[in-house]
Amino acid sequence: MTTEQAKPLKPxxxxxxxxxxxxxxxxxxxxxxxxxxxxxxxAGHRTGPKPWLGILLCMVTARSAAMAFNRxxxxxxxxRNPRTATRHLPSGRLSVRAVTLFTIANAALxxxxxxxxxxxxxxxxxxxxxxxxxLLGYSYAKRFTSLAHYWxxxxxAMAPIAAWIAIRGDLAWPPVLLGLAVLCWVGxxxxxxxxxxxxxxxxxxxxxxxxxxxxxxxxxLAAASHAAMVVCLVATGLSYPAFGLVYWVGVATVAVLxxxxxxxxxxxxxxxxxxxxxxxxxxxxxxLLAIGLLDLAI
Numbered sequence: 196m197t198t199e200q201a202k203p204l205k206p207x208x209x210x211x212x213x214x215x216x217x218x219x220x221x222x223x224x225x226x227x228x229x230x231x232x233x234x235x236x237x238a239g240h241r242t243g244p245k246p247w248l249g250i251l252l253c254m255v256t257a258r259s260a261a262m263a264f265n266r267x268x269x270x271x272x273x274x275r276n277p278r279t280a281t282r283h284l285p286s287g288r289l290s291v292r293a294v295t296l297f298t299i300a301n302a303a304l305x306x307x308x309x310x311x312x313x314x315x316x317x318x319x320x321x322x323x324x325x326x327x328x329x330l331l332g333y334s335y336a337k338r339f340t341s342l343a344h345y346w347x348x349x350x351x352a353m354a355p356i357a358a359w360i361a362i363r364g365d366l367a368w369p370p371v372l373l374g375l376a377v378l379c380w381v382g383x384x385x386x387x388x389x390x391x392x393x394x395x396x397x398x399x400x401x402x403x404x405x406x407x408x409x410x411x412x413x414x415x416l417a418a419a420s421h422a423a424m425v426v427c428l429v430a431t432g433l434s435y436p437a438f439g440l441v442y443w444v445g446v447a448t449v450a451v452l453x454x455x456x457x458x459x460x461x462x463x464x465x466x467x468x469x470x471x472x473x474x475x476x477x478x479x480x481x482x483l484l485a486i487g488l489l490d491l492a493i
Contacts, residue, residue: 209289209293212283212288212289213263213289213293213294213297215283216262216263216266216282216283216284216289216294216297217258217259217262217263217266218262219259221262221473222254222255222258223477223480223481224351224381224476224477224480225254225258225351225354225377225480226251226254226255226354226480227480227481227483227484228351228354228355228373228377228480228483228484229250229254229354229355229357229358230250230358230484231355231373231483231484231487231488232354232355232356232357232358232359232370232373232374233246233247233250233355233358233359233361233362234487234488234491235355235359235369235370235373235435235437235487235491236358236359236361236362236363236370237362238437238491239437240362240363242362245311245312246311246312246316246361246362248311249308249309249311249312249319249361250357250358250361250362252304252305252308252311253305253308253309253319253357253361254354256301256302256304256305256308257301257305257326257327257330258330259297259301260298260301260302260305260327260330260331261330261331261333261334261350263294263297263298263301264298264331264334265333265334266282266283266284266294267284267291267294267295267298267334268334268335269334270282270284270285270291272399272401273285275395275399276392276395278391278392278395302327302331305323305327306320306323306324306327309322309323312361315364316360316361316364318360318361318364319357319360319361322357322360326353326357329349329350329353330350332346333346333347333350337396337401337402337403338401338402339402340402341402341403341404341406341407342404343402343403344381344382344383344385344386344389344403344404345378345382347381347382347385348377348378348379348380348381348382348385349378351377351378351381352374352375352377352378352381353374354374354377355370355373355374355377356370356371356373356374358370368434369431369434369435372427372430372431372434373427373428373431375427375430376424376427376428376431377424379420379421379423379424379427380420380421380424380476380479382417382420383416383417383418383419383420383421383424384417384421384456384471384472384476386403386404386405386413386414386416386417386420387413387414387417387456387460387468387471387472388468388472389403389404389405389413390405390410390413390414390460390465390468391465391468392405393405393406393409393410393413404416404417410462410465411462414457414460414461414462417457418457421453421456421457424449424453425446425449425450425453428446428449428483429446432446437490437491438487438490438491439490439493440490441486441489441490441493442486442487442490444486445482445483445486445487445490448482448486449479449482449483452475452478452479452482453475453479455475456471456475456476457471459471
């Protein structure tokens with residue numbers, strides 16, 4: 196069955212498949228950093244519920260649009276890759292038309308959601324289309340640059356920066372440094388994840404760090420990226436005086452979790468990549484959010 200011949204689904208089944216398509220649970224990678232950036236911006240400032248609702252809607256719809264678009268762009272490559280051949284579009288569980296409509300709907304909802312910040316703050320509306328174009332552009336990055344992992348990192352790095360702008364309407368060093376930490380973090384773990392497809396990327400003419408440097412070189416670069424993340428988290432704490440001891444304990448914990456991530460993924464043993472990719476990194480994002488909120492609350 197091709198993606199054009201996908202069997203019609205009942206509404207609840209279609210929603211379940213679409214959420215699986217965009218791996219809705221992976222929203223937990225970026226959303227905690229957006230909420231942390233918003234909490235940092237809101238500290239000492241009075242904010243109503245509307246900006247928080249806007250941040251939540253923008254995060255969910257922007258990520259859903261970008262992920263669905265990525266699946267559309269990569270569907271033919273996914274069909275040729277044994278690791279991804281069972282995904283929703285190559286397997287025919289969803290049609291191209293359904294995923295296209297889902298992408299358009301989420302992109303439109305993302306832009307519309309920025310209106311929640313009006314009239315006090317016009318910047319989310321002004322920046323919505325450029326941000327969306329950057330997010331969608333990632334889907335083509337592996338066609339022309341091996342640095343696609345850091346393109347993805349930059350996309351998620353926008354989360355705390357955009358949340359700060361949404362709350363305050365300006366920009367400062369703390370969210371920028373937190374965004375740089377996210378860039379290094381995502382770039383590093385995406386390199387680890389891409390090690391699974393190093394041979395396929397070379398064969399298909401796709402550009403990636405593992406295809407260019409080999410798995411061993413890629414893992415070393417990922418480790419350097421994660422070391423840079425810790426440095427950026429330290430810089431974030433130094434630039435934001437409201438953080439205290441609890442935050443620094445969190446940074447130390449992140450360093451330990453990153454070390455564990457690299458300890459369980461080896462050049463000749465990638466069997467635990469999914470553990471490193473999902474569970475460890477979800478722990479990092481949710482843990483930093485919890486620790487940041489606790490530190491700001493006490």
